Amino acid sequence: MSKVVIVTGASRGIGRATTLQLLQHFNSNVIAVARSNQDLCDLKNHAENVLGMKGRLETVTGDITEEHIIEEVVKKCLEQWGRIDGIIANAGVLDPMGNFADINLQEWKRHFDVNFFSNISLIQKSIPYLRTSKGRIITISTGVAAFAHQSWSPYCTSKAALHMLTKCIAVEEPDIVSVSILPGVVDTTMQANIREQGLKAQMKQTDYQRYIDLYESKTLVHPDEPGRVLAALVVGGATQEMSGESYRYNDPKLAHLLDKK
Amino acid sequence: MSKVVIVTGASRGIGRATTLQLLQHFNSNVIAVARSNQDLCDLKNHAENVLGMKGRLETVTGDITEEHIIEEVVKKCLEQWGRIDGIIANAGVLDPMGNFADINLQEWKRHFDVNFFSNISLIQKSIPYLRTSKGRIITISTGVAAFAHQSWSPYCTSKAALHMLTKCIAVEEPDIVSVSILPGVVDTTMQANIREQGLKAQMKQTDYQRYIDLYESKTLVHPDEPGRVLAALVVGGATQEMSGESYRYNDPKLAHLLDKK
Numbered sequence: 001m002s003k004v005v006i007v008t009g010a011s012r013g014i015g016r017a018t019t020l021q022l023l024q025h026f027n028s029n030v031i032a033v034a035r036s037n038q039d040l041c042d043l044k045n046h047a048e049n050v051l052g053m054k055g056r057l058e059t060v061t062g063d064i065t066e067e068h069i070i071e072e073v074v075k076k077c078l079e080q081w082g083r084i085d086g087i088i089a090n091a092g093v094l095d096p097m098g099n100f101a102d103i104n105l106q107e108w109k110r111h112f113d114v115n116f117f118s119n120i121s122l123i124q125k126s127i128p129y130l131r132t133s134k135g136r137i138i139t140i141s142t143g144v145a146a147f148a149h150q151s152w153s154p155y156c157t158s159k160a161a162l163h164m165l166t167k168c169i170a171v172e173e174p175d176i177v178s179v180s181i182l183p184g185v186v187d188t189t190m191q192a193n194i195r196e197q198g199l200k201a202q203m204k205q206t207d208y209q210r211y212i213d214l215y216e217s218k219t220l221v222h223p224d225e226p227g228r229v230l231a232a233l234v235v236g237g238a239t240q241e242m243s244g245e246s247y248r249y250n251d252p253k254l255a256h257l258l259d260k261k
Numbered sequence: 262m263s264k265v266v267i268v269t270g271a272s273r274g275i276g277r278a279t280t281l282q283l284l285q286h287f288n289s290n291v292i293a294v295a296r297s298n299q300d301l302c303d304l305k306n307h308a309e310n311v312l313g314m315k316g317r318l319e320t321v322t323g324d325i326t327e328e329h330i331i332e333e334v335v336k337k338c339l340e341q342w343g344r345i346d347g348i349i350a351n352a353g354v355l356d357p358m359g360n361f362a363d364i365n366l367q368e369w370k371r372h373f374d375v376n377f378f379s380n381i382s383l384i385q386k387s388i389p390y391l392r393t394s395k396g397r398i399i400t401i402s403t404g405v406a407a408f409a410h411q412s413w414s415p416y417c418t419s420k421a422a423l424h425m426l427t428k429c430i431a432v433e434e435p436d437i438v439s440v441s442i443l444p445g446v447v448d449t450t451m452q453a454n455i456r457e458q459g460l461k462a463q464m465k466q467t468d469y470q471r472y473i474d475l476y477e478s479k480t481l482v483h484p485d486e487p488g489r490v491l492a493a494l495v496v497g498g499a500t501q502e503m504s505g506e507s508y509r510y511n512d513p514k515l516a517h518l519l520d521k522k
Contacts, residue, residue, distance in 0.1 A: 067366075099433050100381070100426070101388045105328075108381055112373065116418075120361070120369055127362045148428035148505065156429050157377075157422040164406070164421035165361070168414035172360050244409065 002056075003028045003235045004081045006073055006126065008064055008118075009091030011039030013188035014140065017227030018088050018234075019043065023053050025228070026235045029081050030057050033073055033091070037061040064091055064118040065110075074125045084129035086136040086234035089119045089162075093155075094190050097201035100153035108154055115158035120165065127173070134175050136238045138230055139166045141180035141246055150204040163246065170244030177238045180246035183226035185214055225249060232257035263317075264289045264496045265342045267334055267387065269325055269379075270352030272300030274449030275401065278488030279349050279495075280304065284314050286489070287496045290342050291318050294334055294352070298322040325352055325379040326371075335386045345390035347397040347495035350380045350423075354416075355451050358462035361414035369415055376419035381426065388434070395436050397499045399491055400427045402441040402507055411465040424507065431505030438499045441507035444487035446475055486510060493518035 005022055009015035010032030016039075022028040034040050040059040047057040058076050062069035077084050092115045096107045123130075123137060130137065144152055145159035162180075169178040185191065195215060198208045214220050226249035237257040247254055266283055270276035271293030277300075283289040295301050301320040308318040319337050323330035338345050353376045357368045384391075384398060391398065405413055406420035423441075430439040446452065456476060459469045475481050487510035498518040508515055 100429055101385045105382055121366055124362045148432040150432045153429035157425045160425035161418040161422040164418045167409035168361055168417050171409040171411045
């Protein structure tokens, strides 16, 4: 039976790649959520007219920090397919960058709304259905959820909180598998932002240069790589004994998930 | 020269113990901040009339989630003593307890306001003075900032974020020492709350029983124990190479701080 998966931040990068992987290789139905209506239309058009997958992708345009958008996402899942099997909690921002002391409290809170509280809201509203389906929640983590990175304190702290939330859900929800994935340094607009704004935002020169070098040497990770792993995990690859754990997208423990594809 | 230290959550428990340690054994001036005016008056009365320390303790009654209270704290420090040498960021709450999904988003945000954002605000407003004094920021952490605890997801996640903030400050502020301390399971009103509300709030039976056993066997930590360590750290015991690290209050690496007292 086809799985029904919610993907946030689905218009670009890892979210888009995961959505396409779910449609093409994992026989899933997807609700793709993002702020950019144009990008979502392009994605839907691609799914229907290039991949020939009519009726398998629904979209919701909006900001997931708004409760009514979350409600619309859940309602659409249930109306269309009557179930929810998984969430890829991918939406997230790096900004604001800068010294923690120069970022005003409203910006701090806005950052947490996007990276942390919106995920609580989405998961809370989906959880009755995830319990029924014995579903899966996959959150996107990062190495800097554990290691402080100069000028990235909102991102480091919100991701540390999200990582811990993923573990708490694993403890509290025996019927749901909750896993964090570290997608590596992926070739997305977040990286372009780092290259453009990082020095101005007082990133450490050596940190900044590392991202420049990864870009110039063409060794940034392609979004399809974590996308394949995320798709494989959310449809069933994430098993009960993995709940509460975190993995790098290329952890050898996950390699078996991709052998079949 | 006497150090000037801000202690939040100073009316009870670890905050009160640390304040008294600073006054009695570390020759410091303290601004004690808490919501309970009565408790602060008792503390001030005790300091002045029992310990005979007139002029060494100032108090600010109010909620540190309110910006004007933070401003009053900093203003009072500067007016009274013209400097800030350290912060004991001790104020914090465990509530709300319960399954993460049953806690509404406003309660989640209120919890983060108290445990996380108020500390950002206090540290931001103090930081020009801490840079000048080459001061110290000591945050209160917990084992559950790293290990998920059933029914405590707001506390686990806010403390994970605060722990990471402490590390970020260490990276960004070379002139300030920023350290997390785990005070152990201390005999405070937080523990009384756990014993009274824990089962109703769906704590795991084995977790709950552990706290009951610590209480009944009289092996809860006395607030003076972490209080002594916190006081010793904030007046200078926390050295540059410790910045960004976290320690249990009884870590052997800290034992030398107490030898002199």
